[in-house]
Every structure is written in C-alpha cells, then in structure tokens.
Amino acid sequence: MAYKDEQLSEEKVFKDPVHRYVHVRDRVIWDLIGTPEFQRLRRITQLGTTSITFHGAEHSRFNHSLGVYEIVRRIIWNFKDQAYWNPEQRLLCLCAALLHDLGHGPFSHSFEKVFKLDHEHFTQQIILGDTEIHKILEKVRTGFSQDVADVIGKTYADKLVVSLISSQIDADRMDYLQRDAYYTGVSYGHFDMERILRVMRPMEDQVVIKSTGMHAVEDYIMSRYQMYWQVYFHPVSRSAEVILTKTFQRAKYLYEQNYPFKLEPLHFISFFNGKVNLKDYLKLDEAIVYYYFQLWQEEEDAILRDLCERFLNRRLFKYIEFNPNQMMDVWMELHALFRAVEIDPDYYLVVDSSSDLPYDFYRPGEEEERLPIHLLMPNQELKELSRQSDIVEAISGKKRTDHKLYFPLDVLEQKKDVPEVKRILAILAG
Amino acid sequence: MAYKDEQLSEEKVFKDPVHRYVHVRDRVIWDLIGTPEFQRLRRITQLGTTSITFHGAEHSRFNHSLGVYEIVRRIIWNFKDQAYWNPEQRLLCLCAALLHDLGHGPFSHSFEKVFKLDHEHFTQQIILGDTEIHKILEKVRTGFSQDVADVIGKTYADKLVVSLISSQIDADRMDYLQRDAYYTGVSYGHFDMERILRVMRPMEDQVVIKSTGMHAVEDYIMSRYQMYWQVYFHPVSRSAEVILTKTFQRAKYLYEQNYPFKLEPLHFISFFNGKVNLKDYLKLDEAIVYYYFQLWQEEEDAILRDLCERFLNRRLFKYIEFNPNQMMDVWMELHALFRAVEIDPDYYLVVDSSSDLPYDFYRPGEEEERLPIHLLMPNQELKELSRQSDIVEAISGKKRTDHKLYFPLDVLEQKKDVPEVKRILAILAG
Amino acid sequence: MAYKDEQLSEEKVFKDPVHRYVHVRDRVIWDLIGTPEFQRLRRITQLGTTSITFHGAEHSRFNHSLGVYEIVRRIIWNFKDQAYWNPEQRLLCLCAALLHDLGHGPFSHSFEKVFKLDHEHFTQQIILGDTEIHKILEKVRTGFSQDVADVIGKTYADKLVVSLISSQIDADRMDYLQRDAYYTGVSYGHFDMERILRVMRPMEDQVVIKSTGMHAVEDYIMSRYQMYWQVYFHPVSRSAEVILTKTFQRAKYLYEQNYPFKLEPLHFISFFNGKVNLKDYLKLDEAIVYYYFQLWQEEEDAILRDLCERFLNRRLFKYIEFNPNQMMDVWMELHALFRAVEIDPDYYLVVDSSSDLPYDFYRPGEEEERLPIHLLMPNQELKELSRQSDIVEAISGKKRTDHKLYFPLDVLEQKKDVPEVKRILAILAG
C-alpha cells in the first residue's frame, strides 16, 4: 500500500480536554507527530505571557496543533458525501492543519518584533528544509511538502483547501478560542462548534455555512470578540510582554555594543546579528529563553538584570490609558523627565497598542484582505454574513484600538521626592 | 493595623478553571504569591512526564498551589460558626496550604530518586531559610515561619490544622484530583467537593465528615483510585520517567568519572556531588533541565545523548508486564543477553513498579501511618469510614502494585537478526 | 424570636443543576415553599410548548422560582458590607424573588391571550388573597404581603429592591437564561453570573454594575438575544402554541354557542364567561388542560377534535415567512380560498409575530419604560451601558420582529387536486 494510504493497525486516540478525543488513523499523521520539529511545540506555549494573568493557561502549541488537526478531520468527515469535495484533498488538509503553527518561536509576538522575524516564514522553512517533517511529506509524494507549505501560505491554487485552514471561520480560530477559554477558565469562548461543523458546506473555492447555522456563527464571532478584549489583550499580560520585548531589545543592544556577557549567549547570536538559520531557530524554545533570563538576572548591566528579574518574578510595569498620537506633548515631556531622572525611557516608558477587527466583509485590494464568511441560503444563493446578521453587521469592519502606557511605578515611588518624579507621577495620575 | 490583619483595599481574584475564582483578601497571602520562590513554581509542572501521554496536562505547581489555598479558604469560611474552630488558626492554615509544595524541584519524582533528595525538606528550608517567603512570614510574627513549616511537616501540635493540609481527605488531594482531571480531560476525578466542604466539621484534633456526606466521600475515594491507575501510573508516562531518571543517573555517573562535558553542567554540580544548598536548589527549574538536555543531545557519550534525544523527541521505551521478584531467572537471563549485545541493561532494561493504597484505616505504629477518615454520626459518635461504607471497606488497606519492564524496542529491532536479540525478543513477546 | 428572624435548625439545601445548590435558612422561605400555591408551580412548565422542539426543556416554574430566589440570596450576601444596603430589605427581596411567578397559569402565553388574563394580576391576588402564602407573609408583619406584592408589581417605593427583581439585568432573567439553556442543551445562555454578582453594587435607587464587569454584562445581553431567537421564538414551538391558542379559542366559542360538551368543562367555565375567581384559577394547571384535551379529542366538533389531536400528538402546522401588513392582498386571497374549500381560516390560517428588544436605554414617558443598566465608573460616575459598550450600542433600542404564517399542510396536500387548493399551495410555495 502506498505510504499516503497507510492506516495504523489500530486507531490512536489522544485524550483532549477540549474535543474529548483526537483520532489518528493515518500513518503519515502519526509519523509527523513523532518528529522532533513537532515535539518541539511542547516547549512553546500557546499564549505566552497570558499565563501571567490567567494562571490556568499554560498550554502549549503542541496541544493546539492537535486540536486544529482534529477539527479539520471532523469537517472533512462531514464532507464525505458532498458535491465539490474531492477525497484527494483530505491528507493535504490534515497535514496543513497539523503543521500550520510549526514555525512559532518562543514568545512569538515579542520575539518576532525585536528580531524582525516571521513565524510563517519558518513554518515554510521547516516544511521545505532539511527536516524530518520534510522527509515524511516527500514520502507521500514528491512535491507534497510544497503543497502543504502553499496551503499554509495561502498561495495554493485550491482555495477551498486554503479556506479550511485560513479564513475568518477556520479550524485554527475555532480551536484556539475554545482551547484558550478552557484553559483560562473564562466563560467566553464557547459556541456550538458541532453545529457549525454540521452546516459547513464545501463550494468551488471556499467553505460556506448553511444559513440555518447563522446564529451559531454569530455566537462564534462574539466569542472571538470577547476573547480578544478579555483575554488576549489583557493589560497585565501586555505588561509582561512589554518587559519581555524590552529584554530581548536590551540583550541585542548589548551584544551590538560588544558587551561582555558572563556566558556567551550562543543560542541568540544568530538572532542578534540577523543571520538566523533553520537549525538555530529550531533550537530555540521557551526553556532556552528562561535559562538565559535566569543567567542574565546576574549580569552587570542594570537594565538587562532588572528586566529579567521583573519578568521571572512578575514585578510588572503599571499602566494608564494613553494615546500618544493625541498627546504628543505630554509624551515628549514624560520622555524628557524620565531622561532627567535617569530612568531610560527606551526601556521604562513604553506605549503598547492592541487592536482588533472582529469581522470584516471583503475589501478587495486592501492590505490583509480578509475573505468574508458566506451563508448558503435555502435558494442556493450565497450571502455575505454581515448582510444577514444584525449583530455582525454592527461590529463588521470596525477596528477597535486600545493604547496603554507602561512604566515601573515601584521605581518611581522610590524616588517620589525628586521634583521631576513628582511631576511624572502627577502626569501619570491624570 | 498589624500586618497579619492587613486586608487588601480591594479583593484580588484569580480566574481559575477548576474553582472558578481564587479569592485573596489578606495582604500576607498576596505578598507570598509575589515572591520569587513562589513564582518559581510556574516553571515546575504539576505532573511532569504525564503530559507526554495526556497532552492537556501541562499545568504548573503554581496553578495547583493557588487551588489548595482556595479550598482551605472555603473550608475555613464554612467553619466560622463551628465550635472547635479558632479564627487564630486561619492565617496559619492559609499560608501552609499555599506553600505546601514550595520545595518541589523539576520532575520531582525522578530527580529526588537519583539525587536522594526530598522536596519536603526543601519546602522547610525555603520557609525557614534566607528567602523572601521567610521574611514575609516572620513579619506576621516571630516564629510564624516555624509554625507554617511544622504544619506542612505534620509536627505541629494542633492536629486539626495539620489535618486540613495533610490527611486522607485534605485540600491538597481534593485540588489535584480535580485539577489533574480537568487538564487531562479524563472523566474521572469528579466528585462533589462543594458538598464535602459543607459536611466537614472541625473537631478537637481532626476534621471529620458529617455522615450524611458519606457518599460524596466514597465518590472522592473512587476518583482518587481511578486517577492513580488511569492517569498517574499510565505506563507510557512512566516510560518517559524511566528515561528521565536514567538520564540524570547517566549524567551523574559521567560527572563522577570526570567525563569532559562540552559545557560544564554548573546548575547540576552540587546535585552530582551531594552538596546541595538552598540557592542552587532554587535555581533549578524545568526550563534549566530542558536546556541541559538539549545540550546533552550533542554530547560524545552515546548513552547520555541517546537518552536526552529520546526524552525530548518522545522516542520512548516499550514495556511488558514483568514482576522481577517472581521471575528472577528470566530477569538474570535478559540482563546477560543485553550485556552480550552491548546494550547497557543499567540504562536500557528497567523495571518500574507503581503501587497505591487507595484508603487505609488506622494502623498505629506502622511506617507511614495514615489518619483515617472519620464520620460524625447523628448521635455525635465518630465512626471510621470503612466501617460504614461497603465500597470503601472493599478497597481499604489493599495495596495494589503494578510492575513493568521497559526497554528500547527500536534498538532491538534494528539488531533482530543477532541470535541473542532474537532470544531477547522472544522472551519479551512472552 | 420573631417569626421573621427565625432560622431553621439546620440549613436546607436543594440540589439544583444550574446553581449547584439552593440554600434556605429562613423559616419564612421554607414555609412559603411548602404551601399548596407554591407547590402548584410544579405542574406549570416554564417554557410551555418549547419542549415540543427542545425535548429536554420540560422543567417547571417551581424549578425556576427556586433559582431566582437563590440568585437574589447570593446578590444580597455580596451586599452585606456595602453602603446603601439595609439588611431590613433582605427578607422582602427573598420573598418577592421566590413568589414573582406565582400567578402563572398553564401555558401562560396562549391562555392569557384567549382569556384576556394577566398572570401578574393573579400573582398579586395569591399574595393578597385568602391563601396560605398570604397567611405566612402576614405572620412576618401586618402589611408585609402588600409590600411583597408591590415589589413584584414594581410600585414599591424602594426602587433598589424593585430593581433586583425587575430590571434589564435582574435575577429573574439571569436565572431563566441559564436554566433554559441548561435544559434545552443549547450552547447559548452561558455568561459569567458569578462575576456579575460580584460587580453588582446597590445604589440609592437601583443596582448598578462596576464598570470592570462590563464585558460580562455584554455577554449576558448577547446570551439573551440568542436565547430569544434560537429558543423562545423557535418557529416549530410557535406552531404548537398557535394550535394551543386556537384550541382554547374554539372551546370558548363552542361554549358560547351552547355546544353540548360530552363532559362539562367545569374547570374552564369561569374562564369562558370571564368571571374567574382565585379558587378556580388555582385549580387550573397543565395536568388539567391535558385531561380536557384528551377528552376533547373525542368530541363531535371536528375543529376542536382536530386541534386537540394535533397538539397531543404533535401534528403541527407548517409555516412560511409572511408579513400580512406588507401583503394584505395575498392575505385576503388566502382567506377567501380557505373559506372556499371549507378549511376555516380563523383556525387554520394563522399569522404569529414575535418581536424582541434585546436592550434599551431609558426612554421616559414611553409605554413599557425600561430601566437602563448603569455602569459605575472608577470615578464613581454612572454611565448608561450602551454608551460604553460598542456591541450593546449596536443592538440597543432595535426591535426585531418575525412574522410567520401557519397552516395545516397535511390537510391541503390531501386536497391538492382541488383547484383552489392548488392555488393556495402555489401561493404558500412563494
């Protein structure tokens, strides 16, 4: 039997708290899960600094990746009798679902920002480069790894396949909303996925939703909205992320200044000098980051030491609402005052902005085009979701942004008798 | 106001997926949570290698410790109108609950076995030594840290207080059963804790259970039984633990042989030579272990390299049922055959035995005395649980042991044409 | 001890699937629950014909009433340290919560419509009339029953007390949304009530919500929206309700025509002739209605017989979208065609309209004034919810209406060769 059709002698099941069980029958999937590149995802958390605020949410990307795979497996199972569905697409979808987050590094958000990297780029590299993942995919058939990479990169010709993995109602989002809700323990994030899966219909170039399932989709979109604002953008987690980002930035700066680290930061050097190769990238996981942060707590450099200590021991920055665009003069004044009292504002006076667009209809030609969700009406017409749903219409296309200013209140309070600090504290108190 | 009575200006709540919310009002508790020693528990997982099998269970001891604290807080809240309860005991109980697991190291079970350490010893040291935890406890009152240490060490004079933290139905067990069930996703581990808390009554030297709650306690004991055999003793997780143990053992052996490590294993040296001090101990968390395992994957020593690679990439040993006590000759033969084909049996032929005693009545004088659970009958008499419950009676005092033999089937299969290996495989196939 | 302060020797707990436990300590509450008038609510379902569609939802108003009581009990418990809260109000709130639905009759909606009754009127009568409920309330203090009636009737002077029982975020709504979601099994209806209860604050004339809880309130309002459209207004349940209404209407009509019923409908006579007294009202529950429907299945009158048989055996009317206001001519034509083929359109061609206003800000002077939800901002200001929440703003004040036309497709299909019926079917098929 061809490798691509090989079935395990007995189905493997993973106990999963969100989907109850994850089922694996294909040898290819089983082999992919067993690779070092996929097992590495156990050492990369799904939510990074969110667990600083929501202590329950310590789950890894390994956990989530299995979940996305399982959702796609169930979607496809429901498709088996549908027109427009070609069983040949099955294994490709499953592999793309399983591997879509493969390139995530430790604390992706901060990491990518400081080192100007993109996890999607590394996902492609792992799939196409000299890895066990690549070998397995090529065993399916020559060129299969490129197809998987293209699906994940959204450049694959068959847009139906792409839409299962990346759209405004894809398996990725459906998994993470439920999973992150489960692990944080919040009451948002619940929607009737079983119903959504049952009303999904494959069409020529996209998955659409039977209109009878519209309310379940509304519920999903509202869940997403609440999860973004209640969990993902929680201001305390963002404080930890600000500190993390500034730590990476400081370490990079010190390296560039030829600062003599007590132990050479071997794992980071290629990141510092912008010449990252795949092998270096794969070595870096969150355990490694924690190792260096522990060492750096004892470095000479006061800023690096302080930031690491803050991150590890949760001595976070405080915050206020602050939109620098609207208050440029205050911003300038604060900057100057921080400099005056020798608290480096590049590290200790930080604006963080989060924004989200909960749902959007199609705006061709714009950057980051988003494919809208289409409803399949009883008369077989397609209608864009926001035209049918009052609630979705109400939030559609409305980007919401939140700006916060982060600063170390503890440090300021220690110097509260210094006139400049007094002034700073007065400004920050509004 | 005295520090011990200081309340936060506003109650802090942690969202907890198991208890919904963890509530903190006491300044002392809030300060303890903020210490580096307590934050370190975020980097120690609750279940170690269990997440190899149950991928959902990646939660930390930080997570669990807050849960135990919350359960004790609720128990005490219910006690407020009870005779035998003295509100002075409150803060002591809360601190002991929060801190009871403070001394756990990375992958405790394996770690303690190889390095002959005991986490309870380190819990005591952290509470009594030169730490932030200690300073906070002594601010409550001189000698308070010793009291907390004594409660956790079960030597405190007030046995009622001890029994809340350590007994056969204590807050620790009630939290971990539910929490581990939640994170693994198994259907065991559920029992009606709200009811148990409501029927708990403080007595002079122990907490007892009103007899109307007996069935809830039965359910708790059955949950415990199922969690042990279905989750904690899962043979695949134990395979990972065998490999972990053998890795630590190999590294120690190499160090003793003056093996030249590529990078000196600084974090481990005091463990290797048996001279661990508190500062070294606190530096060691699971991130550090993962760091070394990654390095050691590239060591010269084939055994160390192989074991690390197996652990990180989940290439586990296979197993069969095997009780060496009953099959000493087979055991000897296997040992000899492994030696003959140069697969070191000290690392690659490992018996692991797990045993559990789900509940026991009082057996005075025996090692590991266990306090029985007492029911408070309507006539105010106390009766030991197993005398009232048929189910508990049925399993009471019955220790169950499971022996498994672990070995690297992959290695053997590569050499399956070697006569000795053939013989090994025949024996292992039963 | 005064009756109003009397506590049960031991707290009574009811196991409740939604709130886990309902706790009763007050003798007054326990006595009220034990009255025949309150026990009668066991024989009145909460959702009437909804269980035709959602078979799980067979729960009674007894069930819900205990739930509302429990929520108010918890709210008040949280209030105990708040300014603006006067413990004297406690028992009044608890009684009003428990008794607020006391006057519901069988299948309230249809029943009240046909017989022009109002359950709130009967709630008042039961509380103030010659009943066991009344006696117990007057034992608390003379005039207490009037206070309870006034709170439920929203005419009580203390608006804070009223707002706990009747407002846009009252205990009644919070219970039924969760309870109906639980029993139907739908995934809507969940929101973080524990959080809402914790952020509720009593003010002089209303309960307000701390602004940090805004998202939980948004979630509650979205739940309400989804429950209305997915559950309460489900078109198939409405079909059963149309049939029920028409059955009552037919029986009344026949009575007025001196139709000779096989068994005199004693329980209904005072309803038919509009002279209902409290004693008759209390005798009527859903069991009685079912008894008559069973008898009427064997009546001579073909319409009464058919409607009863349809209701009991779930042979429902079919429906199409149909707004008679916009299609008056089609409506007239259908009417004439039904008459022509001797299918009485008064019973067999029925428009049902459902509409809901999910949330509204204050519109003084309008009919059915609704008190808005106010947020308590950090600076102690009050802000109306829709000014702070984008989502609520989006749906605020927007009434949505759904019109459906119901008809017996089975009957039409039996006559499908009759030209007029052909024409009817063509119109109905759109």
Add this chain to the structure above:
Amino acid sequence: MAYKDEQLSEEKVFKDPVHRYVHVRDRVIWDLIGTPEFQRLRRITQLGTTSITFHGAEHSRFNHSLGVYEIVRRIIWNFKDQAYWNPEQRLLCLCAALLHDLGHGPFSHSFEKVFKLDHEHFTQQIILGDTEIHKILEKVRTGFSQDVADVIGKTYADKLVVSLISSQIDADRMDYLQRDAYYTGVSYGHFDMERILRVMRPMEDQVVIKSTGMHAVEDYIMSRYQMYWQVYFHPVSRSAEVILTKTFQRAKYLYEQNYPFKLEPLHFISFFNGKVNLKDYLKLDEAIVYYYFQLWQEEEDAILRDLCERFLNRRLFKYIEFNPNQMMDVWMELHALFRAVEIDPDYYLVVDSSSDLPYDFYRPGEEEERLPIHLLMPNQELKELSRQSDIVEAISGKKRTDHKLYFPLDVLEQKKDVPEVKRILAILAG
C-alpha cells in the same frame, strides 16, 4: 426504495442536553417518533416521585427513549467494520432501543404494584396490537413488529442484538444514569461513555468490552451504585411514592366497596376491576392521574382526600430505619396502637424496602439471571469483569437492602397527649 431503507431527505437532529444531538436519518424512526403512542411518553415522567426531592428531574420518558436510541445508533456506527456485525440487524436494534419503554404507565412503580400490571407486557401489546406503532413496524416487513417485541422481551434468537438493549451495560442504563444525573444535578452518574462505546465489540452472542476499557466500565458501575443509593432510593422520594401507592390502593378499595365517587373515575375503572385493555391503558398518563388527585382532594372519604392532598402539596410522611423482619413484635405493637387511636395502619404505617445488586456475575438457573460483562483480553480470551477488577469484585453479587418505616408525624403530633400516641412517638424516636 423499500420503506426499511428510506432515508430522510435531510437528517433531522434533536438538541439533547446529554448527548448534544440525537440524529435521525431513517424514515422508519422518524415515523415511529411521530406516533401518538410515542408522543404519549412526553406525559410520563422518567423518575416519578424523584422530582419531589430533586426538583430538577422533571424529564419525561420521551426524553430518555430518544437518548437510548441515540446511544444504540452510535454503538452500531462503531460496529460497521467489525466482524460478527451484520448490518441487517441495524434497524431492528434502533427500533427496539427507541421503543423499549413504550409500555410505561404513569408513576409506573406504584401503579404496577397496586394494579398488578407489568409495563413490559404493555410494551409488547403496543408493538403488536392495533396501534400506529404496529402499522409502521409491519410496513418494514411482515413480522418485524414481532422481532422488535422479542428483542425487548429478551426472547429474540440473536443474543447480540438483545444484549445491546438489555444487559448489565446496555444503552438503556448508560442513558438513564447520565440523563438522571444531568437533570438532578448530582455529581454522580458521569462516566466516559464515549470510551465505552469505542471499546465495545460485537461477538457471536453478546457485546463485549475490550480490556483496555475496563476502568471506564468500573466507573460506570460505581456511578450506577451511587445513583441508586443517592437518587433512586432517596428516602424522601420514597415517602411520596408510599403515599402515591396508598392513594391508588384506597381508590381501588373504595371502588370495590361501591363508594359513590363525586365524578365517576372512568379512566381507572378497568384498572380497578382488573380488566385493562390496550386502549384504556394508552389513555392513562400522569396528567390524568393529577386530574383525579385534584378531584379526590374534595372527596368525602377522609383517607383518600388526605392522601391526595399530601401528594399534591408535598406533605409527606416521615421515616425511620426499620426492618420489620427483625422487629416483628414492635411492628405488631405499632399496628395495634395505630388502630387504637384510629389512624389506619394499612395506609399510615408503611414499610418500604429498596434493594439493589450493583453487578452480578453469571448464576445460571437463578431467577432473574443476569448476563455478566465480559472483557476481551489482548489474547482474544473473554474474562468476566469481576475477575479482572478489584473494585467490581468487591461489590459483585452483594445485594444491599434498606428498610424504612413511614408514618404521618404531623398527625401524631397533633394527638401527642393521647397515651397511645405518646407510646408510638416513643417507639419511633428509638
């Protein structure tokens, strides 16, 4: 297409709170659900007087019957690739599952006891008699109704089919344990059904369980044990059942004495004189019983009136532990004392005994033979469950019985100065 193979144009789904969705594709199943005989089950509660204690448990046998059907549907779905499974058996299993409780009358337990009826007999009659159910089954093929009746009656030749519906781990039990737990809200009753379904294997004459699923089965058996003693045998519900039984008994007695009922109890006459026919039986549901109880509250006969009033308004009997077999003389004395004070002991001094055998191995030749649960070992041997499971072994074959004596404490207390009543109260107080 043959009727037996006819599929609905679109799958129908019922939202079910326990199994999430119940799926119907077969026209035959859909038609059976639509019959008056099946819809009648909406008016028969699953747990009768249990809702007196657990107010949440008001669900009907309709609700449960759909659940059993759904479980069998899922079992069979899992069987599709198994040896020993013949798809021809499918529809037979589904029909038997759906219809297995069809013959239940109102408050079955009491009703059957007083009128010496057996619901299984009526299930057979409904399936084989002149009913819509019968017509539909015979449309499948002549004789099919007899096969369905035989499966339910356990006389069908194919024991594999029988074992799905009736065994110690059948779909009936799996549904009611979970459903009754859900509706009561108790924490017992949960087990991993999904896992049990996955490890079920059809064999020649029974369904067996793969040994890897043993712990899930243990959990199921413990759930069953707890549900029996915590829910089904709750002493307060049994008090209501004693009253119910005595009411039926009194009404029958009065009828036999030619007592002049105010309204002739038409629905009951054939039950009173032991000549029940199918048509009468089908007319009797719980609504009808409630109707008569309401009327009888106003009867002349003091006992009938009192018992009805007690049942409707929940004025229950109190109880003590009392085993009449061991205390015959006390029992005789109480009887005589009750007679002396003119409280008829036939109605007001009642012993009720409940007993359960949680699991039993095979005891051939005994009355009520029970088929044991067999585990399928890795070597394909079958082993009886209690030989493999310590816990099951511990409770296997052990019948537990509970005796309680019920009496109207309120009546006795009103006469507490009468010497005989004093003596009674002294005896009852132990």
